[in-house]
Amino acid sequence: MSSLKELQDLIQEKYGLDATALGPHTSMLGSGVDSLALVEFLFDIEERYGISIPDNNPDLDTLAELAEIVDRLRAAQTAAAQ
């Protein structure tokens, strides 16, 4: 199951950006989420899911890309727990 909807809810709650303001493939930077806001958003996601997002995604700029990474990490987390 994709984390996209949850990430959309999370960024709306945190920064007031709803799906019309920030679609899955819209540039976050272009929507006002600068590097400082992004790093805090990533921190919140890590806290929420108990994951650690690797610091090797310099081009990460959309919720869809982020959801893909989060899905992969959560799947690995589930697999490790089994």
Add this chain to the structure above:
Amino acid sequence: MNEVVVSGLGVVSPHGDDAQAMFDAVMRGESAVQPVFPDLARPAAAATVAFDERRWFTKLQLPGVDRVSQLAVAAADLAVHDAGGLTDVDHERVGVYVGCGMGGATALESAYRSGGRVPPLTIPAFMPNAPAGNVAMRLGVKGPVITYSVACASSAVAIAEAAKALRNGEIDVAIAGGSEALIVPGVVLAWQAMMTLAGFAAGEAARACRPFASDRSGFVLGEGAAFMVLETAERALARGSRVYAQLAGCGLSCDATHLTKPDVSGQQRALRAALKQAGLQPADVGYCNAHGTATKIGDGVEAEALRGVWGAASDTLRVSSTKALHGHLLGAAGALEAVITVLALYRRRLPPNAHCDRPDTSLGLNLVPTCGAEAPQVQAAISSSFAFGGTNATLLFTRT
């Protein structure tokens, strides 16, 4: 040398964010001090700010912006608005001069209490120059943007440095003041340990700070931000700006004797330097907004310093410390008290030396009564700030 005038005032204070209304509340002797953190082992009191950050920031603008920067942005914005904006000046010729003693205490406290995972923006949130940087970004200021961390004299020094830059023609407009927001449990505990805070009985927090009273026992902490727009008199005249007062003299000195113990001669050097720069005699100055922290030693030293400089004119200098009402804003104290001093001159009303039912007559000061005073003749006033570290700052304002 250019003359420097005050053309805008902005505060986010324990008495609200309208400078004139704040002054009215101070004149009425309203204390903004109340109990805080009931869970602490010893009773604590502080004057805090009712601040709605959503009025000044979107959620997207808030990451990494500590409360100390939020208050600074709001107060500086209010000051610039009060001065009529910055539309008619080259922004490279505008400077921001900010006093801040500690920086983002909330961010630091949150990091300590995070249970291991420290929020990633803790550093940019708590660094002491963050308020200045945030003010510059908000207002688009591209000239010198400088932070002065000189403990309790921080923002008085910032205002003095801004005035110097204006006098020397380095800039055309300065946004000068200070911000402090450290009312968090860890910092309050540290101040309690320092043994300089006022003791108080249950229900008596509002009157805990009693400067120059025989039953004084120290100060209470406060938070807030205050800024003033300074510009050359020539520029203010040319654009027809309202002018609150002239910043006629600034005096800076250092005790160079002890890190925390105040020193009469050090304070006198700052007082005399301000008078000298303004070209005034002690008898010309009718009001002193004192540093007045209400400690046994501090008030005594300040009184002796004032009496020594004013001499025979001591009786004509009326003195009050408004810290009784708004608390000690530490790095922002000099700026808030400078705003109050400017408004005292502008409105010719002297703020009360509140909570002083039993004046310490041994100090030999002509204290403003607890009901405040009308001062139709007052032409000049000083605001003093004396810091741990030994730095002393006196700002001298005159009516225009």
